Amino acid sequence: MSRTRLTAVTALVIVGLAACVTISRYATGGVDVGGSPGTSRWEVTLTARGESMPGKPFRVELSNPPSFRRQHVYDESYESEELSAHEGRAAAAKDRPDRKTTLKPTANPMAGAGAQPFVVTQRFRCTLGAFHPNDAMKSGDRLDNKLNPEKDHTLAATARIECNHPDILDLARELASGQATKQDQLRAFLEHVRGLRFRDTDGSGSALDCYMKGGDASGRARLLVALCRAREIPARVVTAINLHDDAPPAIHRWAEAWIQDSDAGRWLPADPTFGHYGHRNWPQTYLVVRLDDEPLVRGPGADPKVTVLAEPLVDRAAADDPPMRAFWRAISFASLPPAEQHLVRFVLVMPLAALVVGFFRVVVGTKTFGVFTPALLGLIFRDTRALPWGLGIFAGTVVVGWVFRKVLDRYSLLMIPRTAILLTMVCVFLLTVVILTARAGVHITGYVALFPLVILTHMVERFWTVEVEDGTWSAFKTLMGTVFVAVAVALAVGPEAVSRWFFRFPETLMVVVAVTLLLGRYTGYRLTELYRFQDVIELQAAKAPHVGNGTAEAAPAKTAEVPALPAAAPVGGKT
Numbered sequence: 303m304s305r306t307r308l309t310a311v312t313a314l315v316i317v318g319l320a321a322c323v324t325i326s327r328y329a330t331g332g333v334d335v336g337g338s339p340g341t342s343r344w345e346v347t348l349t350a351r352g353e354s355m356p357g358k359p360f361r362v363e364l365s366n367p368p369s370f371r372r373q374h375v376y377d378e379s380y381e382s383e384e385l386s387a388h389e390g391r392a393a394a395a396k397d398r399p400d401r402k403t404t405l406k407p408t409a410n411p412m413a414g415a416g417a418q419p420f421v422v423t424q425r426f427r428c429t430l431g432a433f434h435p436n437d438a439m440k441s442g443d444r445l446d447n448k449l450n451p452e453k454d455h456t457l458a459a460t461a462r463i464e465c466n467h468p469d470i471l472d473l474a475r476e477l478a479s480g481q482a483t484k485q486d487q488l489r490a491f492l493e494h495v496r497g498l499r500f501r502d503t504d505g506s507g508s509a510l511d512c513y514m515k516g517g518d519a520s521g522r523a524r525l526l527v528a529l530c531r532a533r534e535i536p537a538r539v540v541t542a543i544n545l546h547d548d549a550p551p552a553i554h555r556w557a558e559a560w561i562q563d564s565d566a567g568r569w570l571p572a573d574p575t576f577g578h579y580g581h582r583n584w585p586q587t588y589l590v591v592r593l594d595d596e597p598l599v600r601g602p603g604a605d606p607k608v609t610v611l612a613e614p615l616v617d618r619a620a621a622d623d624p625p626m627r628a629f630w631r632a633i634s635f636a637s638l639p640p641a642e643q644h645l646v647r648f649v650l651v652m653p654l655a656a657l658v659v660g661f662f663r664v665v666v667g668t669k670t671f672g673v674f675t676p677a678l679l680g681l682i683f684r685d686t687r688a689l690p691w692g693l694g695i696f697a698g699t700v701v702v703g704w705v706f707r708k709v710l711d712r713y714s715l716l717m718i719p720r721t722a723i724l725l726t727m728v729c730v731f732l733l734t735v736v737i738l739t740a741r742a743g744v745h746i747t748g749y750v751a752l753f754p755l756v757i758l759t760h761m762v763e764r765f766w767t768v769e770v771e772d773g774t775w776s777a778f779k780t781l782m783g784t785v786f787v788a789v790a791v792a793l794a795v796g797p798e799a800v801s802r803w804f805f806r807f808p809e810t811l812m813v814v815v816a817v818t819l820l821l822g823r824y825t826g827y828r829l830t831e832l833y834r835f836q837d838v839i840e841l842q843a844a845k846a847p848h849v850g851n852g853t854a855e856a857a858p859a860k861t862a863e864v865p866a867l868p869a870a871a872p873v874g875g876k877t
Contacts, residue, residue, distance in 0.1 A: 309823045313816035320812035332630030333806065340372070341431030341586040342643065343615040343636075344545050348424040350599040352606030353417040354407070360602035364403040364424050365541075367591045370442025374429040375589075384408060384420040422599070422606075427615060430545065431586035433802055445593060446569050449536060449560050456536035456560065462508040462595065463524050463539075465531035469513060474532035484535050488559050488572060491529040495522050495574040505553065519555050522574040524595065526557040536560040539595040540571065542588040543610060547641045551612040553598070554588065614639045635805055643805075648681065650804040651795040653814045655680055658794050660821055662787045667828030670784040671764045678757060679784070680791025693785050695735060696758070700781060702731050703762030704769075711766075725759045 303311075327333045354360040362385055367375045380387075385405035405422060432439065451457040459466045477494055481487040499516030501507070507521030509528035517525065523539050530537035537559040544554045556573040572579050591598055597605045616637060631637065635646050655677040662668040670676045683692040706727045710720055769777040795801070804810055827835075 306823050309819050313819045316812050316816040316819075320809045320816075323809040323812075324807060326626075327630060330624070330626035330630065332627060332634075340374070340429040340433060342545065342547075343427065343429045344589070344612050345425065345427050345615055346543065346545075346551070346589070347611045348598065349609045349611075350422045350424075350601070350606040351419070352599075352601045352604070353419050354602045356417050358602070360407070362405045362420065362422060362602075362606070363600040364405065364422065365592050365596075365598050366402055367426065367428065367589055368442045368445060368593075369436075369438040370445050371439070371590070372430070372432045372435075372586065373589055374432050374436060374439055375426055376428070376438075378424075378426040380405070380422060380424045382420065382422040384418065385422055420601075420606075428589055430589060433806070449567060451536050454536075454538070456538050457531050457534065459528075459531070460595070462506075463528045463531070464508060464510045465528040467510055467528075470509065470525075470528050471532050473513065474529045477529065478533050484533075484559075485561050485570070487533055487535065488530065488561070488570065489579070491526055492572045492574055492577075492579060495526045495529070496577055498522065498525075505555075519575040523555040523557045526572060526574050527559075530557070530559045538569075538593055540590060541592040541595070541598070542590045543612070545587050545589055545612050547614055547639055551610045553610070555595075558593075635808070647801045647805055650808060650811070651684075651801055652677065652681065653811055653818075654800070654804070655791045655795055657814055657818050657821070658791045659787055660818060662790060664821055664824055665828060667830035668783045668787055669780045670787050671761060671768075671780055675757065675761065675764075676784050676787040677791055679788035681795060683788065684792045684796040693788060695732070696788075697781065697785055698735075699728055699731055699758050700761050700765055703728055703758070704765050704777075707762055707766045721759060721763070724762055728758050728762070 348364075350362070350364075352362070364380060366378060367373070369375045380403065382405060384407060386408050387403055387405050403424075407418065407420075435443075449456070457465075464470055473494075474491070477490045478487045481490050495512075498512065500518065501512075501516035501521075502518050503511065503521055505518065505520040507517040507524070509521070509524040511517060512521035512525040520539075527537040527539055537557055540556050540558055542554050542556075544552045554575070556571060556575070556578070558569040558571045560567050561570045570580060571584060578584055597608070599606050599608050616639070635643060638646065656673060658680070659670065659673050659677050663670060663673070679693070679696065703724055706724060710723060715723070765777050765781060768780055
């Protein structure tokens with residue numbers, strides 16, 4: 303069996319095994335084992351402590367997070383020794399996406415009694431970044447499909463959103479000047495509010511306070527909403543809990559504005575604290591609790607003090623699970639903590655990135671600095687927002703490092719000290735870029751993560767080596783090829799659907815291996831060679847035998863006349 307045929311058979315066997323694994327997972331309940339799949343799952347506990355007004359009846363309202371968009375909330379419960387809810391009313395409230403639970407004292411306070419302390423504990427579980435919406439999430443989507451400014455008060459001024467204040471009106475008019483659309487105005491408002499000074503107000507700062515003195519996430523969100531309402535753009539504050547496995551849960555607020563498109567409208571989120579904008583790249587760590595500026599828990603007098611605890615849910619096998627389902631659950635990536643899941647998603651798409659680089663190098667013929675450099679760069683900048691700045695800074699860093707490398711070559715330094723100096727120069731260049739862009743009002747830290755400095759330093763050395771061996775033009779062509787392939791990798795692995803698919807069906811890696819095997823036996827022309835040797839190919843085609851009525855006429859073979867050899871002379875010269 304030839305090697306090409308052996309490679310093809312092996313690739314088919316690998317693809318067949320992958321198909322068998324997928325079919326067996328579907329047949330035995332091994333797909334999405336452990337509940338609704340998503341980027342993370344949490345158990346959240348909110349504890350509210352407060353006091354009632356002396357001798358007066360009171361009630362406490364708990365905010366129940368809605369199941370909508372890509373978050374699913376389930377297994378909700380509460381407990382309190384001092385308060386209770388009517389079961390029928392509480393059960394009916396669970397069917398509403400914008401629901402809340404109202405608790406009242408188990409016994410009416412007596413006249414003349416003092417303040418009554420109370421403690422309420424609310425627990426629920428949630429899935430963030432859910433892959434597929436269930437019925438509850440579909441029902442909750444009506445929160446995004448409705449707009450009634452008179453009922454929702456999305457254009458009205460409030461105590462902490464002073465959209466009718468003269469200073470707010472003047473600022474909104476100034477920022478909106480020259481902006482053609484409502485969405486352009488929203489972006490202008492976002493950039494201005496984001497640049498204001500940060501001042502911690504414990505979430506109580508108003509829009510006007512933020513405009514005059516600066517503010518925290520709550521104040522910035524209120525100011526952004528006030529600017530939108532001042533320009534007759536319906537807007538609302540969103541109250542959420544930021545859930546991270548490496549940080550305690552924190553209350554966070556941002557703004558959403560109703561942007562009317564050609565046929566329909568939509569709520570467009572904008573975070574003036576961290577610079578997030580739009581649904582596409584919105585972080586999947588936020589659990590939306592309320593779609594307004596109200597507190598999580600409302601009570602008599604001063605609102606109760608609320609503490610939030612959150613723990614990642616670990617998927618464990620149930621007692622009645624079949625053996626195969628228990629096996630799939632044990633090896634499922636969904637059972638890992640959120641940080642490990644994030645790492646797994648990154649690792650799973652690396653073979654696909656290497657396949658893309660291999661295709662461009664083997665089939666297209668694009669020259670790059672190695673195989674893993676463009677693959678890693680593409681993975682780092684798989685967020686398309688980071689491509690312009692990230693790859694631009696990467697190319698600029700290589701060129702600047704190349705200039706310093708030419709300077710250091712005069713000193714004939716040893717490799718390790720020279721590399722250490724280059725690393726220092728790369729750091730200085732990146733710090734200079736951060737300072738200059740910040741002064742220009744561009745916050746590149748929101749688009750470019752920490753650069754792999756070792757890779758950049760190594761790239762400078764590779765650039766220098768290629769220049770010495772093949773010339774400066776060849777080095778720059780290889781640099782451009784590396785950037786081009788890195789962009790292709792980022793576009794291939796960047797969509798969330800790709801990492802989601804590999805996370806749910808990791809056996810897809812077997813298909814990637816099979817395709818890579820077939821790619822390894824490719825011996826045809828590269829696309830760049832077809833362009834470079836176009837004249838030679840056309841010449842060969844012109845010399846090819848002509849085809850008549852479907853059969854090629856072979857030209858008669860030319861034979862050269864070989865002269866006859868003389869007869870061998872007898873030994874000794876005798877005849």
